[in-house]
């Protein structure tokens with residue numbers, strides 16, 4: 001518990017819908033020990049219960065609007081109205097501002113996804129929410145729910161690629177990184193043709209990108225996808 005107390009701090013937030021102020025926990029950077037990074041960038045820490053993704057979403061206790069730092073700063077009047085009708089009118093005050101367990105973190109993501117869909121947030125923002133929720137299910141070894149949300153994430157990442165809004169949701173997201181990630185999510189969904197198509201698009205950046213780590217990952221995962229694809233075809237022949 002001492003570890004938790006020192007790694008978490010209270011961040012003051014202003015609700016982007018009703019302007020109420022409230023606090024939400026955040027994880028102090030540098031307070032965790034990384035143990036593994038999955039091929040779709042899910043980072044696992046020694047202090048599992050302190051994974052920062054559990055604290056990404058801020059939930060306004062007054063009106064129920066849930067958002068992340070990547071949401072648009074301001075809502076348009078029509079968006080405010082729809083949030084009033086679809087979220088605030090039905091909201092029973094609940095405080096997400098203390099230590100969160102995984103199930104509570106999952107609820108915070110579902111609230112943020114609902115709010116993001118209602119208020120027309122960029123595809124990249126929605127994609128990031130779906131993917132992080134999928135990771136939480138992975139951390140609970142719930143594969144079917146994980147893959148359900150990976151599917152929704154990849155749809156939004158593809159739209160984000162088409163509309164070029166990927167830098168808006170995540171400052172670290174570049175085109176080559178996005179193409180790699182779409183490929184990797186398709187691989188996890190066993191949509192091998194699409195996976196290979198997107199790894200190919202990423203590999204086309206081989207001579208122009210500084211992100212050689214991504215190129216290496218794209219090569220490895222492209223190879224793995226071909227093997228998995230072959231294996232599946234053999235299984236089907238035998239079956």
Ligand SMILES: [Zn+2]
Nearest residue numbers: 015018060063
């Ligand atoms: Zn609010």
